[in-house]
Amino acid sequence: MLSEKAKGLISSYKDYLSKNGIDKSLIVNEELMMISFFHKSYVSDLPYTIPDNERLEFLGDSILGCLIAKMLYLYFENVPESKLTLYKIALVREEMLAEVARDIFLDKMVFLGYGEEKTGGRNKDSILSDTLEALIGYIYLDIGADMAESFVKDKIFSKIENIKSANVKSYKTMVQEYSQKLYKDVPYYENYEHEFDEKGNIINYKCIVYINGEIFGEGYGTKKKMSNEEAAKNAYKKIQILNDLI
Template identity: 35%
Template sequence: MERRENLRDLEEALGYLFETPDLLDQALTHKSYANERGSGIRDNERLEFLGDAVLDLVVSHLLYDLRPPLTEGKMSKVRAFLVSEPSLAEVARSFGLGRYLLLGKGEEQTGGREKPSILSGAFEALVAAIYLDGGFDLAREFVDAVFRPLLEAEGPGGLDRDFKTRLQEHCQGRYGTAPTYRLVGEWGPDHDKTFEVEIRLGNRVLGRGRGRSKKEAEQRAAQGALDVLE
């Protein structure tokens, strides 16, 4: 009962009420949880597969409808950015998906609720759950509501470059120099490390970011720095 009440809060945040609540529950069930609980528990991997396809189609249609029209190459680059793991993980965080996930003990203990791969997969599974529950039109409305504001705020031209590239262009254009990145921490076992990176512009700290790889940490740090500078 408590689980269902918690998911009601999530449905309110999503702006979508499920006719079949079990689909939402499955979308949030990681394979580590299902493996620990045994048979009868369905994880979200098949939904993730379907949601990936639905996202590609809806985002492609959204980009196709933009005016002025984008070239095929531009649409491909922007779509790749929007449906990338870091982008989808950020969308998942905006809805607070992490706290609703069902994880196995191992994933729970190693920060699974914040892992980009798990969050992005859960969001793809969520899109599939909405598609199966309400049909393509409602799934399209949901995805459109998520990504259209981002396109309108950034413009397509701001979404086909990674955050490090955008930050470098911003700093060189405004300050005449490029930022530097420094690894300031790493912890965890070799197979599951977390890295923290700091960005500086001269003596000024622009931001810090954490990730499961140095590259991911740098991208997150650059994203945070852009939020401050822009």
């Protein structure tokens, strides 16, 4: 049985979601709702074991990408795939998601461990963007796809007008800029034929991106271009983490 303190905490988080367009009367799994706010540093500090929000973040990342792709496809009927890809990159980029998280005061709601709190974790783009993705994953699982789409459209896709007027760059471009700035050299992409079907046809490629001789990311895709883009995206995530540590 929940204590009055626990009940009050859950109620306050329901109210928070309600203020951000989520119908709290539709919330069923209160435990999962709370987990979406639990950073791994918070969980690791507890004397007992509970889940953190990383699995929800994994789910939310995929859902967010799918929903943004759908909205771009429907919103820009005559825009080529290459431009849509750049728009998508800009909308799901860590800095953009962190900006949205701050807009909705998610930085005030995430549970952090003592060390992360002490070192300014609430201001880290990586933590805020990951928590936002975890929240999207929770909304999708517990309340439904329609509510998740409504939330993404209202809070994230609404930034598209700002994106259109900005100089949008691909992950490969940003990774190259980083490499040239720090090491006066360009990244190196190493491609492999990774998987084959029963007839020997290539069905999956693997790409590893190196910066200054160090592996910064790897990616997979049914085309070389896709594996390169995924590797660059993961390399950029590592760059962001390194920047957070500086």
